[in-house]
Amino acid sequence: MSGEAMVEVVAGVIRDKTGRILLARRTEGRDLAGLWEFPGGKREPGETPEGALARELHEELGIDIDCGAPLIAVPQRYPHKRLRLDVRHVAAWRGTVKGHEGQALAWVPPHLLASYAMPSADIPVVAALLQPDRYLVTPAPDLSDATWLDALEHALANGVRRVQLRAPDSEPRRWHTLVDAAVDACRRHDVDVLVNGDIDLAREFDIGVHLRAAQLPALASRPLPADRRVAASCHTLAEIREAERIGCDFIVVGAVAGTPTHPGATPLGWAGFAALREDTALPIYAIGGLGEQELDIARAHGAQGIAAIRAFWPGTP
Numbered sequence: 001m002s003g004e005a006m007v008e009v010v011a012g013v014i015r016d017k018t019g020r021i022l023l024a025r026r027t028e029g030r031d032l033a034g035l036w037e038f039p040g041g042k043r044e045p046g047e048t049p050e051g052a053l054a055r056e057l058h059e060e061l062g063i064d065i066d067c068g069a070p071l072i073a074v075p076q077r078y079p080h081k082r083l084r085l086d087v088r089h090v091a092a093w094r095g096t097v098k099g100h101e102g103q104a105l106a107w108v109p110p111h112l113l114a115s116y117a118m119p120s121a122d123i124p125v126v127a128a129l130l131q132p133d134r135y136l137v138t139p140a141p142d143l144s145d146a147t148w149l150d151a152l153e154h155a156l157a158n159g160v161r162r163v164q165l166r167a168p169d170s171e172p173r174r175w176h177t178l179v180d181a182a183v184d185a186c187r188r189h190d191v192d193v194l195v196n197g198d199i200d201l202a203r204e205f206d207i208g209v210h211l212r213a214a215q216l217p218a219l220a221s222r223p224l225p226a227d228r229r230v231a232a233s234c235h236t237l238a239e240i241r242e243a244e245r246i247g248c249d250f251i252v253v254g255a256v257a258g259t260p261t262h263p264g265a266t267p268l269g270w271a272g273f274a275a276l277r278e279d280t281a282l283p284i285y286a287i288g289g290l291g292e293q294e295l296d297i298a299r300a301h302g303a304q305g306i307a308a309i310r311a312f313w314p315g316t317p
């Protein structure tokens with residue numbers, strides 16, 4: 001990793017009464033000119049993130065704000081600099097929004113954010129605003145099918161919004177029946193569902209696919225159309241580059257902490273996770289010995305959220 005200094009940037013998610021979000025366009029002559037961004041700027045020495053955001057939004061837009069909760073802090077490497085983009089919700093603001101530095105402004109409905117060209121650090125920010133922060137990976141159906149489906153229903157009722165159906169050693173016919181029932185349950189809850197590894201099964205059920213890193217080199221491009229999710233599990237920067245090459249929508253990276261299922265593996269730790277995060281714009285779920293209680297620390301290191309088996313599966317310790 002380069003020792004080049006990290007520039008600390010803070011930006012705000014400002015909403016109007018209808019829920020639209022404010023973007024500002026970077027003016028000509030600046031780095032990344034023409035791209036849209038969340039209003040904000042560099043922290044000055046001695047400033048808190050909240051203080052820097054209040055100052056920047058006053059200078060750039062003429063508004064006074066109450067800083068709200070952190071959304072995500074994204075470490076990102078650009079060709080000539082490294083920065084950490086610390087994005088805060090703006091809880092309340094007063095005044096009339098106006099571009100005081102000649103910048104164009106746009107109030108954007110959240111579902112249209114992804115259609116604005118933005119710097120790469122903003123890709124994970126938009127994902128953090130729009131996509132689930134927990135990604136359940138199902139355990140193998142060791143007990144009865146009914147027990148497994150019942151646990152899935154409970155996880156969905158508990159608010160899991162994205163699921164990877166995974167059963168490494170299941171008998172194919174039994175797995176097909178279970179996938180059928182699980183997809184049905186996920187559709188009833190309007191939950192995003194992917195199946196591990198099996199592209200044909202994903203096509204048959206018209207769901208997403210979660211690829212193993214070893215599957216990536218053989219694929220020329222993403223195996224499913226743009227409206228079906230393609231994800232991958234990655235452990236190294238080389239694997240992340242493969243996921244980018246085929247056009248994955250998001251990835252899972254780990255193991256961040258130690259896990260009983262991989263006792264010999266050296267965990268990445270949060271610093272190792274953030275170092276990989278810096279080199280890609282893909283949304284990343286952190287996995288490996290993590291649960292709901294790590295969501296805040298995950299977001300503080302640029303993760304979309306947490307992927308887990310045990311932590312999100314009812315009835316497992």
Ligand SMILES: Nc1nc2c([nH]c(=O)n2[C@@H]2O[C@H](COP(=O)(O)OP(=O)(O)OP(=O)(O)O)[C@@H](O)[C@H]2O)c(=O)[nH]1
Pocket residue numbers: 009010011030031032036037038039040041042083085119120121122
């Ligand atoms: N405010 C803001 N800055 C962002 C976002 N995404 C992103 O990569 N940045 C980068 O964070 C830095 C913000 O610093 P700044 O707004 O004070 O920019 P500047 O023109 O003075 O800096 P420059 O010297 O890099 O051109 C810029 O390098 C900008 O490209 C974002 O969503 N909002």
